Amino acid sequence: MTGKGTPGAHDVPSGNAASSLPIELRSVSKSFAGIRVVHSVSFDMHPGEVHALMGENGAGKSTMIKIMAGLHQADEGEILVNGRVVKFASPKDAHAAGIATVHQELLLFPELTVAENIFLGQTPKTRLGTIDWQKMRERSRQLLDSLDSGDLDIDQKVATLSVGNRQRIEIARALAQDARVLIMDEPTAALAEADVQRLMAIVRNLRDRGVAIVYVSHRMPEIFALADRVTVLRDGHHVATKNISDVDEPALVSMMVGRAIDRLYPAKQGTDGDVILELKDVSYRSVVRGISLKLKRGEILGLAGLVGSGRTETALTIFGITPATSGEILIDGKAQAIASPEAARDLGIAYIPEDRGSQGLIRMQTIEENVALANLKRLMRGFLVDAARVTAEAKNAITKFGIRARGPEQLVRQLSGGNQQKVVLGKWLATNPRILIMDEPTRGIDVGAKAEIHLLMRKLAGEGMAILMISSELPEVLGMSDRVLVMNGGRIVGEFDKEHATAEAVGTIMTRTFTNGEAA
Amino acid sequence: MTATKLLRHETILAVLTVIALAVLASLSDKFFTVENLLNQGRLMSEVGLVALAMTFVIVTGGIDLSVGSILGLTAILLGVFWKNLGLPLPLAMLAAIACGTFAGWVNGFIITRFRVPPLIATLATLALYRGLAEGISEARSVRGYPEWFFFFGQGEVLGVPFQLWLLGLATVIAAVILGLTPFGRATYAIGANETAARFSGIRVNATKLWIYTAAGFLSALAAVVFVSRVTTTRSDMGTGLELDVITGVVLGGTSIFGGRGTIIGTVLGLILIQALKNGLSLSGVKGDGTIVVIGLVLIGAILAGALFDRNRGG
Numbered sequence: 001m002t003g004k005g006t007p008g009a010h011d012v013p014s015g016n017a018a019s020s021l022p023i024e025l026r027s028v029s030k031s032f033a034g035i036r037v038v039h040s041v042s043f044d045m046h047p048g049e050v051h052a053l054m055g056e057n058g059a060g061k062s063t064m065i066k067i068m069a070g071l072h073q074a075d076e077g078e079i080l081v082n083g084r085v086v087k088f089a090s091p092k093d094a095h096a097a098g099i100a101t102v103h104q105e106l107l108l109f110p111e112l113t114v115a116e117n118i119f120l121g122q123t124p125k126t127r128l129g130t131i132d133w134q135k136m137r138e139r140s141r142q143l144l145d146s147l148d149s150g151d152l153d154i155d156q157k158v159a160t161l162s163v164g165n166r167q168r169i170e171i172a173r174a175l176a177q178d179a180r181v182l183i184m185d186e187p188t189a190a191l192a193e194a195d196v197q198r199l200m201a202i203v204r205n206l207r208d209r210g211v212a213i214v215y216v217s218h219r220m221p222e223i224f225a226l227a228d229r230v231t232v233l234r235d236g237h238h239v240a241t242k243n244i245s246d247v248d249e250p251a252l253v254s255m256m257v258g259r260a261i262d263r264l265y266p267a268k269q270g271t272d273g274d275v276i277l278e279l280k281d282v283s284y285r286s287v288v289r290g291i292s293l294k295l296k297r298g299e300i301l302g303l304a305g306l307v308g309s310g311r312t313e314t315a316l317t318i319f320g321i322t323p324a325t326s327g328e329i330l331i332d333g334k335a336q337a338i339a340s341p342e343a344a345r346d347l348g349i350a351y352i353p354e355d356r357g358s359q360g361l362i363r364m365q366t367i368e369e370n371v372a373l374a375n376l377k378r379l380m381r382g383f384l385v386d387a388a389r390v391t392a393e394a395k396n397a398i399t400k401f402g403i404r405a406r407g408p409e410q411l412v413r414q415l416s417g418g419n420q421q422k423v424v425l426g427k428w429l430a431t432n433p434r435i436l437i438m439d440e441p442t443r444g445i446d447v448g449a450k451a452e453i454h455l456l457m458r459k460l461a462g463e464g465m466a467i468l469m470i471s472s473e474l475p476e477v478l479g480m481s482d483r484v485l486v487m488n489g490g491r492i493v494g495e496f497d498k499e500h501a502t503a504e505a506v507g508t509i510m511t512r513t514f515t516n517g518e519a520a
Numbered sequence: 521m522t523a524t525k526l527l528r529h530e531t532i533l534a535v536l537t538v539i540a541l542a543v544l545a546s547l548s549d550k551f552f553t554v555e556n557l558l559n560q561g562r563l564m565s566e567v568g569l570v571a572l573a574m575t576f577v578i579v580t581g582g583i584d585l586s587v588g589s590i591l592g593l594t595a596i597l598l599g600v601f602w603k604n605l606g607l608p609l610p611l612a613m614l615a616a617i618a619c620g621t622f623a624g625w626v627n628g629f630i631i632t633r634f635r636v637p638p639l640i641a642t643l644a645t646l647a648l649y650r651g652l653a654e655g656i657s658e659a660r661s662v663r664g665y666p667e668w669f670f671f672f673g674q675g676e677v678l679g680v681p682f683q684l685w686l687l688g689l690a691t692v693i694a695a696v697i698l699g700l701t702p703f704g705r706a707t708y709a710i711g712a713n714e715t716a717a718r719f720s721g722i723r724v725n726a727t728k729l730w731i732y733t734a735a736g737f738l739s740a741l742a743a744v745v746f747v748s749r750v751t752t753t754r755s756d757m758g759t760g761l762e763l764d765v766i767t768g769v770v771l772g773g774t775s776i777f778g779g780r781g782t783i784i785g786t787v788l789g790l791i792l793i794q795a796l797k798n799g800l801s802l803s804g805v806k807g808d809g810t811i812v813v814i815g816l817v818l819i820g821a822i823l824a825g826a827l828f829d830r831n832r833g834g
Contacts, residue, residue, distance in 0.1 A: 321718070321719070340721075340723070341718060341719060341720070341721045342721040342722075342723055344721070345721040351719065353719055358713065358715050358716065359715050359716055359719045360716060360719065361713075361716055362709055362712045362713045362716050362717070362779075363713070364712050364713075364779055364780075365708070365709070365712055365779075369705070369708075369709075372705070373705070373709055373716075373717070373720040373722065374720040374721050376702035376705055376706070377702065380702065383701055384696075384700045384701055385700060385701060385702055385704075385705060387700075427720070
């Protein structure tokens, strides 16, 4: 450490006020490959508080978290635990200091039981040195009960559990380590609404027991419901730390993006044109049931519904991944058999999938390789791929969509979520589509990038693009769509125009249980 | 930038190959003679032809264990078509090559249509094709091919063995296809992330089918060269060929997990192995010793590659 701290500060309690803080970072800086990603940021945690850490992707949140968790070592500045300067050389040191992390990608062992996972690495032993199963199961039980999670079976294999349940196990594991600081990195990103409520209850429970919780999330409602304080980072700089009661959502957003965002959802431009895509009674096995819909040029049609209601499945059928088993798909009034994604692409259909990492991108390849992938036929000179045009295409996408990257040759996996999504968009818009299907277009993306993507969607629609948008975020569906279709059980169960699409109306029909046949 | 990154493993290999050649040359004065080197090229050609196709197969994340059996089956069919069925030899050659190509297509069909993992599918056809070869040949070898036929395996053009020209031409074609065409891009994309490739409108199954068919074709071509070189057809020809081929490809830096690899790397890997085999035997090292050295070199190359990969970070 090339510390700026006063010499000899090691192991000296520094001031009474600070002595009880479970963790405090003073003027911490960190660079990677000569690029400073954290500039002299200070951050502290009080026992029993929820402290939200906010900022756009690339603002330095992840790096800050990793410094606290011992995964990265700060170049400058110091870390104090209980008023003593400490150095975390590895995550093990951070654990020993009472700092635990619940990661975005849950790090559990699917083939082990709940109890084994909770106590992995710190298994209680009998006097003979073998595993004390009884004690382990008892303590697991206690831990889960204390998290209001008595419903989890401690002998079940983790592989069989939902994401929400796995997360509770990770939290129990952190508690088993006597964590005093719990870092939660976007804990609700992959959760369904019911699990979110449950998680929030657990977070409050932990707070009341005196655990300090660093809470990273893009979701504003959670921040305002949970946090006591909020710290905003931008481009690696500390912007502000405030009590949550002193800020409102627009203020937070403008602190994060460094400018005021005047309206959340851009207004409609232009008017709708002719019907370009029409589905007549389209079905795919039993997951897509008799879907009929019309999509016009210049229109954004929202497809609402719960996960598993058939929204994505309908999109996949239109895109030829799971070709329709019955019914007709008409493009410009002409019936088309769409048997494969390449057929869909050649008809001018583009699909931005919900899972960027596995469906949208090849993460180990570069930006230019990804951008060219759907468009290779057009980027040829003779039999060969025209490397110069591929690079030009990628550069074009980078400037047009404002992708923050070193250049077309940067690996996609090194980009932030928002920038990765822009690469997917760049890839598909390069094919000059007329119909754009966007499945969860802003999932896991920060506020600034989200607003940019919304603006882009409006601009494309204004230029005559027909957009079918699937989203699990009701505010996004209601804010962006000109018309909303609601799906439930593989069927379309409701249609609303912009004026009548309210959260109550759409939400009710989304979650209603339909008896067979009623919905048709 | 990309080119230098990709070539990093190939650079290590090239340096390694040069060192090996220098050491081997100092160990035996017979090693670094034009005659010996050309002869080694001749011996390398059959493995080399198959390795070109195998590079594509492994880049897609697959494997083809049946190439040795396809070689054996094609060799037998060549003899049977000519001797037993009385076809003119040129026709018999074409028919046998067509059969070998079809055997490759069957691999691809099983893998793409029924979604059988390539390892399992080609393990099964490894046994199937070899069994067919043995059954058809009834353990009899075929001899007595006309003199002109030996040109493919023993003849020379401008002082260079015929099959080296063939290998050279095939290498250039393979390198261009993998490195510069949409087909090559699709091959890498499939190996790196098959789902994303499909979602990008890449014809995943068609691409794979072509690649396994090409593996059959090149194995069949190698069979003709092989029969011509040794003047006899036997049903155990090409046994274990798949291991030599895969060793060369992996030594050449192709990732067994798919998504990475180059033809240049494969060629360098093949040259290094062949040079070690020949040079060590010329220097009086026994066969077992040679295998040990090849094993060590393979491990070393993979470790060096992994080390560079880690340094690349990310």
